[in-house]
Amino acid sequence: MTKSEVIWMNGKLVPYAEATVHFLTPAMHYGLAVFEGIRCYDTTKGPAVFRLREHLQRFINSMKILGIEAVPYDLGTLRQAVHATIRANAFESCYIRPLMYMAEGGLGLNLDNLVPAVGIAVWDWGNFLGDEGLKKGIRAMVSSFTRHHPNISMTKAKISGNYVNSVMAKTLAIRAGFDEAIMLDPEGFVAECSGENIFLVRDNTIYTPPRAIVLEGITRDAIITIARDLGYRVIEELISRDQLYSADEVFVTGTAAECVGIREIDYRTVGEGAMGPVTSALQAEFFQTVIGKGERSAEWLDYVQSGESVQVA
Numbered sequence: 001m002t003k004s005e006v007i008w009m010n011g012k013l014v015p016y017a018e019a020t021v022h023f024l025t026p027a028m029h030y031g032l033a034v035f036e037g038i039r040c041y042d043t044t045k046g047p048a049v050f051r052l053r054e055h056l057q058r059f060i061n062s063m064k065i066l067g068i069e070a071v072p073y074d075l076g077t078l079r080q081a082v083h084a085t086i087r088a089n090a091f092e093s094c095y096i097r098p099l100m101y102m103a104e105g106g107l108g109l110n111l112d113n114l115v116p117a118v119g120i121a122v123w124d125w126g127n128f129l130g131d132e133g134l135k136k137g138i139r140a141m142v143s144s145f146t147r148h149h150p151n152i153s154m155t156k157a158k159i160s161g162n163y164v165n166s167v168m169a170k171t172l173a174i175r176a177g178f179d180e181a182i183m184l185d186p187e188g189f190v191a192e193c194s195g196e197n198i199f200l201v202r203d204n205t206i207y208t209p210p211r212a213i214v215l216e217g218i219t220r221d222a223i224i225t226i227a228r229d230l231g232y233r234v235i236e237e238l239i240s241r242d243q244l245y246s247a248d249e250v251f252v253t254g255t256a257a258e259c260v261g262i263r264e265i266d267y268r269t270v271g272e273g274a275m276g277p278v279t280s281a282l283q284a285e286f287f288q289t290v291i292g293k294g295e296r297s298a299e300w301l302d303y304v305q306s307g308e309s310v311q312v313a
């Protein structure tokens, strides 16, 4: 992780070391924050952000789901802020982390007394599951931690407090010697991983759990679109744990992890135990797309505009 020079904090770019919050910040005590994870890729036409509008719309939706009606910044302002932060740090490619956090108003449990604030950080971040995983596939275990019930912790919002569930599952998986945790929903069906959506391939058809029980991943949507463009059938339906064990291929998608195969689940080899042909084809087209060389690049890339620089406070 390469540290950035400046971080956007409520309309101003501030030096990295000064982007701090107070110990009594409500967000820290109750997880009252929402975030996004977005990637900017290096293209021949300069840095471009992958599906920025969709990510910022989900960011705003997450606030709404949490219960914040007066969203502090509109989508256009947030978009300009993301562009300005990338420009100011001069990254060709980077990971982008907008965070809305409840900044002030005491430690009562009523959102309506709290004041929201927004920060945007960028940093250089390679593939989340590692370059080797990207080529050979990763090893995963089905977690003993259950994924959120949609009526307990919302599954459509990237609310910071929700991620305690992901952190516990991922940490357990890594301590047990695996790379990632696959999480089942409260009914016992396959939901998603700690930070990725999951797919399986059987007889050249691609299956993934329905949107109702998972985070509506933007990479998930991109991969479904690319798969259909390439002529594959994609079916959204409930998947059981043993369907994963007997699949030809299993793969995961996410902004941080991109598109990665799973070669082993719970000590059972998936397919041939390597990244399969469908996963390879989708991964290849995805990587072409994000660098501006795919059929969908024009639709999905938001090139970082040269614009007025925001004053560093």
Ligand SMILES: Cc1ncc(COP(=O)(O)O)c(C=O)c1O
Residues within 6 Å of the ligand: 037, 166, 192, 193, 194, 195, 196, 197, 215, 216, 217, 218, 219, 220, 253, 254, 255, 256
């Ligand atoms: C729980 C969970 N599922 C799926 C995803 C993948 O979503 P996206 O492709 O929009 O990054 C993420 C990452 O944001 C996640 O945290």
